[in-house]
Amino acid sequence: MGAGGNLAECAARELARLAWMALTLTPAMGPRRTARAIERIGAAERIFQASLTELESLGMPASAAQFIFDGRARATAEDEIARINAEPGVTFLTRDDRDYPERLLEIFDPPAVLWIRGPVDLLDRPGIAVVGTRSPTVYGSGMAEMLARDLALRGLVIQSGMARGIDTAAHKGALVAKGRTLAVWGTGIDVIYPKENKRLAEDIVANGGVIVTEFPFGTFPAPQNFPLRNRILSGLSVGVLVIEAGEHSGTRITARCAMEQNREVFAVPGNVTNKNAWGPNTLIKQGAKLTATWEDVWEDLPSQIRLQLEANLQIQHSGGQSGAGGGNESNSSLTASLFNQKPLAEPERMVFERLRQDESLQLDELIEGLDGEMGSAEIFAALFELELAGRIKQLPGKNYVRTF
DSSP states (O other): OOHHHHHHHHHHHHHHHHHHHHHHTSTTOHHHHHHHHHHHHSSGGGGGTOOHHHHHHTTOOHHHHHHHHTTHHHHHHHHHHHHHHHSTTEEEEETTSTTSOHHHHTSSSOOSEEEEESOGGGGGSOEEEEEEOSSOOHHHHHHHHHHHHHHHHTTOEEEEOOOTTHHHHHHHHHHHTTOOEEEEOSSOTTOOSSGGGHHHHHHHHHTTOEEEESSOTTOOOOTTHHHHHHHHHHHHOSEEEEESOOTTOTHHHHHHHHHHTTOEEEEEOOOTTSGGGHHHHHHHHTTOEEOSSHHHHHTTSOHHHHHHHHHHHHHHHTTOOOSTTTTSSOHHHHHHHHHSOOOOOHHHHHHHHHOOSSSOEEHHHHHHHTTTTSOHHHHHHHHHHHHHTTSEEEETTTEEEEOO
16 A cells, blocks of 8 residues: 555544544543444444434434534544643543553443553553552551552552552552552543642653543543543453452442453452451452462463463563563562562661551550660661661651561
8 A cells, every 4th residue: 555545544543533532522422322323323433424313313312413513522522632642641542443452342331532641552461450448557558559569570560540548559569569550540631639649640650650541631530430430440450459448438339340340359358347348358258369468369360361471570580671561670670679688687677576567556665665675766777777778667656567
């Protein structure tokens, strides 16, 4: 095919993408009506030439048909695409595009259009969705960070919603491992929510991760957006890991979506006296895989995915740079840095052994517990060194926990 043919083909493809965007931005349409309308008309771009009667015959509401027939849908779509093109690192995919993630096409109502910031290919890589409460215990956030880190070390993409609590801990765990992480938003690609996670959003993208949403620019965090977002989160994943969720938590929606989409469901058991243990403990009773370590997830991955990840790990261990790391430090060196660190000096070891990962210890209690063995100045110095090494974390109120 000559240059003219290539140009014509490219123009036709862009017109089809414009039509998908136009339908997506048409009020009262939604993913299912959009997909059904395009299936009936035969080619997305034909909606721009269709009569009002033809548009209504496609099963769309009269107001939507009028919006398209008047040219308002096309103008709105052109404006949105112009904003996308003007935003560095942002693109969009329609369901007809070759790079649209295959796993997402398997769900009942895949988004008609995805807004994406970051590398598009990450959407198709094997990933685990980590979800849970916005108000976790120290144990919950510690488990989320640890499991996300350990799974990211082995090449899995850590997927979550970048909400407060468990989501944030999961993204941070992946970043600690220099792994890839994906955030599914319930807002426009330009609206960071919650606002305090602005730095986290920047870190995700800067470290080769991706942010994805089905909502156009400027969409604010309306409550109804987040249950819709959850089906994308579970749909992109090969499995969903639940860590602390109350009886009426939105996490239940994600877990239910995962079951309906035939995804694996994993759950970290919680203390039965904690209300946020209700979600994972109930899921375990219903057949979810009880999860305490990364191995519990790994052994239940589909064979083909596990073999692919293990092959990538072997390449990295032999010194190659391909695979899940995408040019980052190899997983073998990361594992060494996290699990085979040099032995602690005696004061640091004594302080470290007093601390736990699942429960914080207040500074006064720590000093009292080491009374007669160490002076307060030695304890302060040991805490400083341990925190600098990333082995412990200080929480508000001079409380300390192990990071692993």
